[in-house]
Amino acid sequence: MGKINLKSVYFWLIVLxxxxxxxxxDSRPMTILLTQIFIFAILAMSYDxxxxxxxxxxxxxxxxxxxxxYATSVMLKNIDSSLTVFFLSIIVGMVIAGIxxxxxxxxxxxxxxxxxxxxxxxVSGLFLVLxxxxxxxxxxxxxxxxxAPEIFSDRINFYLFVLFCLVLVxxxxxxxxNSPFGKVLIAVKENETRTKALGYKTIxxxxxxxVVAGVAASLAGSLYVVSLRFVNTSMMAxxxxxxxxxxxxxxxxxxxxxxxxGAAIIELAKHNLSILAKTYPIFERWIIFFGIIYILAVIFxxxxxxxxxxxxxxxxxxxxxxxxxxxxxxx
Amino acid sequence: xxxxxxxxxxxxxxxxxxxxxxxxxxxxxKHFKSIIGPNGAGKTTFFNLxxxxxxxxxxxxxxxxxxxxxxSSIERARKGLGRSFQITNVxxxxxxxxxxxLAIQSREKIYFQMLRYFTSYKHLIEEAEHILxxxxxxxxKDAIASQLTHGExxxxxxxxxxxxxxxxxxxxxxxxxxxxxxxxxxxxxxxxIKEKGEKTILLIEHKMDLILDLSDSIMVLFNGQLLADGTxxxxxxxxxxxxxxxxxxxxxxxxxNQ
Numbered sequence: 001m002g003k004i005n006l007k008s009v010y011f012w013l014i015v016l017x018x019x020x021x022x023x024x025x026d027s028r029p030m031t032i033l034l035t036q037i038f039i040f041a042i043l044a045m046s047y048d049x050x051x052x053x054x055x056x057x058x059x060x061x062x063x064x065x066x067x068x069x070y071a072t073s074v075m076l077k078n079i080d081s082s083l084t085v086f087f088l089s090i091i092v093g094m095v096i097a098g099i100x101x102x103x104x105x106x107x108x109x110x111x112x113x114x115x116x117x118x119x120x121x122x123v124s125g126l127f128l129v130l131x132x133x134x135x136x137x138x139x140x141x142x143x144x145x146x147x148a149p150e151i152f153s154d155r156i157n158f159y160l161f162v163l164f165c166l167v168l169v170x171x172x173x174x175x176x177x178n179s180p181f182g183k184v185l186i187a188v189k190e191n192e193t194r195t196k197a198l199g200y201k202t203i204x205x206x207x208x209x210x211v212v213a214g215v216a217a218s219l220a221g222s223l224y225v226v227s228l229r230f231v232n233t234s235m236m237a238x239x240x241x242x243x244x245x246x247x248x249x250x251x252x253x254x255x256x257x258x259x260x261x262g263a264a265i266i267e268l269a270k271h272n273l274s275i276l277a278k279t280y281p282i283f284e285r286w287i288i289f290f291g292i293i294y295i296l297a298v299i300f301x302x303x304x305x306x307x308x309x310x311x312x313x314x315x316x317x318x319x320x321x322x323x324x325x326x327x328x329x330x331x
Numbered sequence: 332x333x334x335x336x337x338x339x340x341x342x343x344x345x346x347x348x349x350x351x352x353x354x355x356x357x358x359x360x361k362h363f364k365s366i367i368g369p370n371g372a373g374k375t376t377f378f379n380l381x382x383x384x385x386x387x388x389x390x391x392x393x394x395x396x397x398x399x400x401x402x403s404s405i406e407r408a409r410k411g412l413g414r415s416f417q418i419t420n421v422x423x424x425x426x427x428x429x430x431x432x433l434a435i436q437s438r439e440k441i442y443f444q445m446l447r448y449f450t451s452y453k454h455l456i457e458e459a460e461h462i463l464x465x466x467x468x469x470x471x472k473d474a475i476a477s478q479l480t481h482g483e484x485x486x487x488x489x490x491x492x493x494x495x496x497x498x499x500x501x502x503x504x505x506x507x508x509x510x511x512x513x514x515x516x517x518x519x520x521x522x523x524i525k526e527k528g529e530k531t532i533l534l535i536e537h538k539m540d541l542i543l544d545l546s547d548s549i550m551v552l553f554n555g556q557l558l559a560d561g562t563x564x565x566x567x568x569x570x571x572x573x574x575x576x577x578x579x580x581x582x583x584x585x586x587x588n589q
Contacts, residue, residue, distance in 0.1 A: 180436050180452065181445035187433050190422040197382075197420070198495065199408040199437040208443075 018163055022156045032227070035159050037267045038166040039223045043240075044247035044259030045173055046216035051245070052254035053177055054209040055189030057113055060120030061244055063127045064101060064214040066236030068093035068221025073231035074137060077146035086149050086226070093218040101214030105207035121238075128236045143232025152226060162223055166260075169216055174256055176212060185209055217244075246290060250297050252304030261306050266290070333396050335360045335499060335531045341380055341390035350376040352555035353390065358533065363525055365534045365542045368552035374535045377552065378501050381533070382414040383407040394499075408437075413497030415505060419484040423477035427468060427487055430476055431459040434494035459494065466490045466520050482513035489520055500524070502534045506541065514541070521545065543567075 022031045043065060050056045071093030072086065079085050100123075108119045132140045152158040176182050187195045188202050195202050225231045234240075243266065251262025270286060277283035301308050334357035341354045351373045358364050366374050379385040381392060383404035391400045399407055408414075422430050435455045450456070463469045466486045471479065476487060485505055492500055505521065506514045522545060524530060536542045542549070543563045550560040551572050559569045566572055 175448065176445050178448050178450075179445040180441045180447070180449050181443055183429070183433060183436070183449050184442075186425065187422055190424055191420065194420050194422060195433075196405050197408060197414065197416075198434050198491070199405055200442065201405055204443075208445075 015163075015167055019160065022159055028155060031155050031159050033267065033271055035155070035162050035227055036224075037264050038159075038162045039220050039227065040243065040247060040267060041260040041263040042166055042169050042223070043217055043220035044244050044251065044263045045169065045256055046213045046220065047241075047244040048248045048253060048256065048259045049173065049177070049185075049209055049213040049216070051248055052252075052258075053182065053189060054185045054206055055113070056109070056206060056210065057117045058120045058210070058213075059117050059238070059241055060104075060122075060124030061213070061217055062236050062238060062240035063124035064097040064217035065221035065224070065240050066124075066127065066131065066233075067097045067100070068218030068223075069225045069231050069235040070131065070138060070221075071096060071218070072222040073144070073146050073225045076148065076226075077144065081147040081149055083149045083151060086222075090219060090222045093222050094215045097214040097218035098211050101210045102207060105210040106203075109203055109206040109210065124236065124238070124241070128233060131233045131236055138231075138233065141233050143230055143234075145230045148226045148229050158227065162227075165219060165223060169219065170256060170260070173212075173216070177256065181205070181208070246294055248304075250293065250301075250304055252306030252308070252310070255304075255306050255310065258304050258306035262304065265305070269293075334358055334393075335362075335395055336381065336533075337393040337396075338381070339391045339393070341377070341387050341392065343376060343380060343385060344388045349555050351380060351387075351552075354552070354555075354557045355390075356550060356557060356560060358531060361528055361531055363532045363534070363545060363547045365536055365546040365549045366552060367536055367539050367542075367549060368558075370537075371554075372552040373555040374552055375503055376555075378414065378503055378533075378535060382412055382501055408495070408497070411498035412501065413492045413495045413499065414501035415488045415492050415503055419481070419488060421476045421484060421487050421491070423475075425476060426473050427463065427476055427479070428456070428459050428472040430487055431462055431490050431494050432456060434491040435459055435462075438495050462490050462493050465493065465523070467516060482509045482517070485509060485513075485517060486520070489517070493524070497530075499531045500533070502532065504535050504537060506536070506538075518545070 018034070021034070043061075046064075047058075047061050050058050050061070068090070072089040075085050075089035075092065104120065104123055108116045111119070131138045134140075138144075148158075152161070177185065184195065184200050184202075184205050187198075187200070188205055192202055221235060225235065247262035247266050248259045249262070250265055251260065252258025269289075273283045273286040273289060277286070283289075297304070303311060336358040337356070339355055341351055342349065343351045354377060366377065368374050376385065380387050383399075383402060383406070387400065391398055393399065394407070394410060394412065399410065402410070422433070425433075432449075432455050435458055436449075436452070439452075439455065441452065441455075460469060460472060463472050466489055468483060468486050468490060471483060476484065479487065485507075489502075489505060492502075502521070505517050509517065518541060521532070521534070525532060525545065534542060534546070539549075546563055548561060549563055549566045551558040551566060551569075559566055559572050561569070
């Protein structure tokens, strides 16, 4: 038990560092960058629930991000830019994401994985077209700006709120994947037929997993548009899904810390590459570099940064235990 | 007494091939029945029909008098039909303990609990350890299942079946591909289960001599048809069985055992 406590001590220490961060280092760009990282960490974690825990490949995750994004921006613009409306819009986005992911899941999760992947791609494409065409509401690709709630005009307040959301989502998802339910999700990923033979109705597990992932992604979308105070259809584009995929894979599939680390790596890389681009124009094509990173990661770090470190750590622990045993045997 | 499992003209065709051909049989409660037959006789297919992996083209399956032909394998598993697989089928990247724990969790009907840590269900973990002791796998409980030897995986498979605590065990060649030293251990595990006298067991086996003394009755499948069904003594005396299946080589084996 002592070890678990130590772990949570580290966890809260890290949280504390980030809470204090903007008060110690008074840098607006850093605060904004960290806010972005936290938001994408939520998105990447939600994607990992599908990819890393349930073994479902979805190419439509951007649409859930988009539901949150549009729910929040439309409501803040058309109703009122108060905090109440903001919270309400988060819930609206989550409900829409929940219903859509539930329906899609129920319809298609019976199919084999690649059909599900194709179907999610098609549905998210459909919603993207809807967002393009429903100009009276979304103003299409041009998008629109809106006012964020008054209290968030101080970047530090928003930073703290997003951090709070990240910690909350992290704790909830950690509980979710470590619950008996979450253990079955991992079993589904490992061997679905066997899970069925044990008497689990795997389809329900997959549907719930996709609903949880969709709802969390919607929260990320709501937060993201408030950080930009702007929304357009790019929030729903396939790039968002690919970003989440990249962050999850680089950070470490099948862990919750992995996607957070992945989000940090990708966002920091983007930030620094765009600075470099001012002197070396080649870096404007940063997507090329991401492509290379992605290929290298899949070849050399298939388990991602966190996954690889974890494996090394556990391997060393094993060796140590074996050495201890040998010593005991010798004695 | 009502049989636990009854099949009625159970048939399945794959195209023109009849894999199981009008098999009718009854298995009484707490009975140990072995199914033997040469390769391709339809033994595993017959199991798949019982456990629901396959749906018959014709005929019915009854569980305690209830028609279960239309039920999926999941529903049958929940009704107490547990099966092991001939091809080892475990969760490769989970620990041995977690493999068994998942089975116990299903039996305990903890399906949708998502707001508590799994470690708060201590009794599940303790019971999993207890079952691993029974199948002599306890010192491997933290090993990843894919790193086990073939024999150990088979033991794990049986442990998961025990964990489900199904009334009826369908064992599909539990000794398949095992080294000679490991076979007696598995047979001991099966004998222990039998001696407790709580379960109905159906066992597929290729090597007849292994199961002669274990079985209450034996049924012989050949080309999908039920060739004979009777006590081990009857089966051994059955000339039809001898000529169709056993052949000279097996006969020698049997002679040695008698």
